Amino acid sequence: MTQDISVDTIMQGFAGAGYICSPAIAMTMLLAYKLEKPVLVEGPPGVGKTELAKATASLLHYDLIRLQCYEGLDEAKALYEWKYGKQLLYTQLLKEKLGDLLKGAHDLPSSIERLHEFGDVFYSEDFLEPRPLLQALRAEKGTVLLIDEIDKADHEFESFLLEMLSDYQISIPELGTIKAKRKPIVFLTSNNMRELSDALKRRCLHLYIPFPDAALERSIIQSRVPGVNEQLRDQLVNFVQQLRLRDLKKQPAISETIDWARTLLLLHTDALTPELVESTLNVLLKHEEDIVSVKDDLRGLFAKILPRG
Amino acid sequence: MDRTLVQFIKALRGAGVRTSTAETLDAVAAMQLVGYGNRDYLKQALCTTLAKSHDDQLKFAQIFDQFFSFNRFESFNEPRTESKPNAGTPLQMLQNLFAPTLPPAPAQSPLGQMLLQGNPQQLAVAMAQAADAAQVNQIRVMTQKGLYGRRMMMAMGLEALEQEMFAAEDSADPRQQQLGERLREAREQLRDEVRAYVEKQLLLQAAGESRALRESIMMETRLDNLREFKDTQRLVRKLAKRLVATHSRRRKVYQRGKLDVRTTIRRNIPYSGVLLETHWKTKRIDKPKVMAICDVSGSVSQYARFLLMFLYSLTDVLSNVRAFAFSSNLVEVTELFEQHDLDDAIAATLERIGGGSTDYGRSLNTFAEQCLQQVDHRTTVIMLGDARNNYGEPRIDILQQLHQRSRQLIWLNPEARNRWGSGDSEMKRYQPYCSWAEPCQSLAQLERFISHLLRNNS
Numbered sequence: 001m002t003q004d005i006s007v008d009t010i011m012q013g014f015a016g017a018g019y020i021c022s023p024a025i026a027m028t029m030l031l032a033y034k035l036e037k038p039v040l041v042e043g044p045p046g047v048g049k050t051e052l053a054k055a056t057a058s059l060l061h062y063d064l065i066r067l068q069c070y071e072g073l074d075e076a077k078a079l080y081e082w083k084y085g086k087q088l089l090y091t092q093l094l095k096e097k098l099g100d101l102l103k104g105a106h107d108l109p110s111s112i113e114r115l116h117e118f119g120d121v122f123y124s125e126d127f128l129e130p131r132p133l134l135q136a137l138r139a140e141k142g143t144v145l146l147i148d149e150i151d152k153a154d155h156e157f158e159s160f161l162l163e164m165l166s167d168y169q170i171s172i173p174e175l176g177t178i179k180a181k182r183k184p185i186v187f188l189t190s191n192n193m194r195e196l197s198d199a200l201k202r203r204c205l206h207l208y209i210p211f212p213d214a215a216l217e218r219s220i221i222q223s224r225v226p227g228v229n230e231q232l233r234d235q236l237v238n239f240v241q242q243l244r245l246r247d248l249k250k251q252p253a254i255s256e257t258i259d260w261a262r263t264l265l266l267l268h269t270d271a272l273t274p275e276l277v278e279s280t281l282n283v284l285l286k287h288e289e290d291i292v293s294v295k296d297d298l299r300g301l302f303a304k305i306l307p308r309g
Numbered sequence: 310m311d312r313t314l315v316q317f318i319k320a321l322r323g324a325g326v327r328t329s330t331a332e333t334l335d336a337v338a339a340m341q342l343v344g345y346g347n348r349d350y351l352k353q354a355l356c357t358t359l360a361k362s363h364d365d366q367l368k369f370a371q372i373f374d375q376f377f378s379f380n381r382f383e384s385f386n387e388p389r390t391e392s393k394p395n396a397g398t399p400l401q402m403l404q405n406l407f408a409p410t411l412p413p414a415p416a417q418s419p420l421g422q423m424l425l426q427g428n429p430q431q432l433a434v435a436m437a438q439a440a441d442a443a444q445v446n447q448i449r450v451m452t453q454k455g456l457y458g459r460r461m462m463m464a465m466g467l468e469a470l471e472q473e474m475f476a477a478e479d480s481a482d483p484r485q486q487q488l489g490e491r492l493r494e495a496r497e498q499l500r501d502e503v504r505a506y507v508e509k510q511l512l513l514q515a516a517g518e519s520r521a522l523r524e525s526i527m528m529e530t531r532l533d534n535l536r537e538f539k540d541t542q543r544l545v546r547k548l549a550k551r552l553v554a555t556h557s558r559r560r561k562v563y564q565r566g567k568l569d570v571r572t573t574i575r576r577n578i579p580y581s582g583v584l585l586e587t588h589w590k591t592k593r594i595d596k597p598k599v600m601a602i603c604d605v606s607g608s609v610s611q612y613a614r615f616l617l618m619f620l621y622s623l624t625d626v627l628s629n630v631r632a633f634a635f636s637s638n639l640v641e642v643t644e645l646f647e648q649h650d651l652d653d654a655i656a657a658t659l660e661r662i663g664g665g666s667t668d669y670g671r672s673l674n675t676f677a678e679q680c681l682q683q684v685d686h687r688t689t690v691i692m693l694g695d696a697r698n699n700y701g702e703p704r705i706d707i708l709q710q711l712h713q714r715s716r717q718l719i720w721l722n723p724e725a726r727n728r729w730g731s732g733d734s735e736m737k738r739y740q741p742y743c744s745w746a747e748p749c750q751s752l753a754q755l756e757r758f759i760s761h762l763l764r765n766n767s
Binding site for chain 2: 007023024027028030031034035037040042072084085088198201202203204205206207208
């Protein structure tokens, strides 16, 4: 990455990587890169929070390390674990060897003395299973660490992350403190299932990604589904924007708009018709009640998006 | 610029955005990186470092626009009223006929010069400096507006301006008189601007603080006096939101370090009994099932109102709230509260059973007949009342049964502890059968109690 990065170069770079973003997103990325701070990304599902991390990784040619959070996630799964199986297998195999080693030691203290000479072989790097966080800290190359859906993890895990987020280091009782070789770019995403702690928020830059406006959504569709012609693109974006104004159980997100555009492309359509929308509505809306309520008012919606027709 | 930023952050905190020192440092670093050239970039950079939730971002945008708005002082470029040649006495008319041909005398005082030249940027800077000197950002309450406005005007050099103005108006020279007139006009305009500036500062600096002060007072006020305050319901909602945030989604606690031996052995049968996989014990946290029995007679009804307000704001973390209200007899009001607005529901409840003398014995009996079967080891029963039974039969045996069947029986009493058992209060006799009994007089106590209820349900 060159020295003179700015909001504009970031936007262009992302566009090249197939991710169309607003200036707000680009500014946050600039600060995250320059200030070396983690970014907490919030927003409704399907607005491209995870996608942002992927695009950053591909833009910088970094590896993406992903940690999916869930209830009950603990440091054994996030940070490191000892390879119990391997340890056990090795002790079983080395049983005979152990006899040889201890030959000549007559009482217990001298055998233990003898064992001490070999150090903690079973608790060395060879038996350490690095999990995503440790991988990110130990990587020689720059990495993008994506901690996905942090709101689904427990409070304890959130507190556990604090050391990592503020100092890019982690303390492991058996090995000591591990510092990052190169500070990774950290993304945390949240769907607002629960309020995150202030301590966590304080350490991060905050980015809220809302649903895009019509112009931005059009350029996203243009970039992701280039086969759709201009007329259809305008129509379908307008339709989705209209849908978002309605009181729905789940609003269609960008990912759903893209899916829908792909569907329409497969059906070789040039323009929207009520019948077509009716039969493909299930791509956009994921709840039966939403589909029914929209179907009832399809004509009204069409009148809004096609003022001439 | 750093000082401006600190003031801005103070305003932000006043509006309820919690901003720490670490975040302020981040903001400074971000500002140095981005520069002050592009307003949008600056706003975005500060937003991403200072506002840490969507709500906060909306507040941030509002405060930013208010704080960094500039008065353009366009009005100073031109005198507000054109002097009309035909106005005034014949003598003035005569003077006016000649006057326009003569340029008015230049002002001598610095402030006068500045005002008459009408350089908006210079004025804005001078005003900001004067505001600094007068410490307008210390303003706390509305009534200080005049004081700070006056101080600001003085700091800008009002005295010299007024002296010149009076002297000019008194002189016989028409050019001087005209100058006096223009100075007076400019002074009025300046006064308006300063007033607007001070008002804006009050809005930014003090609004948040006075709200915080009012809230802290509300927290400690006795609940039956609380109806005089306007936004109690908002405060209760805020408290409830905080409780929900701390207590939601902790349905399962993994106890690392406690081996679940039975499951571990069963899991490892495929490895012929060698313990390869470990399984740790977990603990489930239940959502509390709550039955609230509230005395709604007379003065106690205010307390019941707040308890119910709380319980029904907590539906996210409480699974099953059933509410009963009693005075002389008891009725279930769960449906009322589920279907109606809180205020309506309370009014309807009071209408249905209000009046009549309080009868704890009869009400407890009705409750036992209707619902005793449904009280189980997961139910928390909350009694709210002053236990003043008008010397009737207290039916302590029913309370004892309730205590035995339920997980816990909690009594909230609006009276202070030293009044329990005095007069017709049966509190001392009920108390042995309560898991715990607490006085509950202010919102602070009520919040503490509910937090305890949620925490202790493991």
